[in-house]
Amino acid sequence: MSEAAQKCTPLYDEHVRLGAKIILFGGWLMPVQYTSIVEEHHAVRKNVGIFDISHMGQLIAEGSGARAWLNFMLTNNVDKLQIRQGQYTFLLNEHGGIIDDLIVYRIDDEKFLLVVNASRTGEDFDWLKKHLPGHVELENRSADFGGVAIQGPRIRQLCHALFGKDVDLPTRNHIVDLPFEGTNVSVARTGYTGEDGVEVFFRAKDATKFWNAALEQGTPMGIKSCGLGARDTLRLEMCYPLNGSDLSPERNPIEAGLGFFVDLTKPNFIGRDMLLRTKERGPREKLVPFRMKEKGPPPRPHYAVFENSERIGEVTSGTISPSLNWGVGMAYVSAPHAKIGAQIDIEIRGQKFPATIEKKPLYRK
């Protein structure tokens, strides 16, 4: 990829200053780790960790009819949202394939904020724009905002240190504006780690100020700056899907086991017909979590999955879980084999290693 295609978040200099290893992720130069993926992972499970999520996209849809239009574009039902509440949802193509998974927040009656995956922001925006009715305005505000996820059991303590003792944090999946050092930041009680936590969005120019304040105030709580490596192991233990690995335009939410975030009672939305058909016939393949039976090499994306000698699918995510110190992953396997407790084999460098299909999540506190 050319130099010009590499984008930096407003926190890039801070990552370099902290000695992070930088990788290219969805066109962005992002920290994969600062000290150790395993240490950063444990910081989030035991104390608190902070991640740069400025690469994620922010789209704002506003205007009379915005609500009805988003209910046509997205799978979940935005009518269920109170003002300042968010929900996990999908943007599908006509075949029911997943363009993106995202969180939509209702900011006002007819105003919505969509927080989307970094690598899909442009594609999402173009797709939405293509279907935009005249009375709704859609803006891509991604460049204006920076963001961090602060996650871990000590999040309350840290938020009180940052925003004041009397401040009420939003409840789960809600978003509020809070004053911070002469500016306003948006604080959502959401995350991608399985821990209690918040995602905070601010003006790009305030990014460094907020990041350093959080690290400073978090020091007594054992805060660690965390990279994409820990973000991936944390989400995988919870079986949260990663777009581009577990989700793609060739997969639909039913196959991915995420039908909960699809409201088929809505009369019409893009991809609905295909999802209904998948639901009626049953999906051909299903995404399942699995756990290795023996200590051994980590399962990884694209490894083949077998039952007896029959090839039944392919791994889409895999790692050694730092919390369990054990190999875990997720794989698409043909539906008749997708049974909790089923014994499967993962082929690693020509050798088969036994594993068991598990229930979500792979890790529980």
Added chain:
Amino acid sequence: MNVPEDLLYTETHEWIKREGENIRVGITDHAQSELTDVVYVELPKMDRQANAKEAIAVVESVKAASDIYAPVKGTIVEINKALEADPGLINREPYGQGWIFVLKIDNADDLKQLKDAEAYRKQIGVND
């Protein structure tokens, strides 16, 4: 980054310590730091013969699997079983308890092809 003066090195980040007609092999401090937390090591089989630059072991971190190559032609005479229980030794003591295998070399002249500390430092962009 630690690059001990008394070792030899490969372009693929193995270090080599001469022990008579054998060489002890591991991965460098730079390599372990790039790989990050090592979670699994697939050791070579005992008595296996290997050609120079042949992949004979695998070191896996949380992020990725990386091949480890035989620096020169020879036969595996010792493997570090301790890595099976504690692969993190590679991160903690890359030049000590984190060694991976011992190779009996076919021809001592082959070692002349390897890099000295100065050349390896230059390769990884470290000055002293």
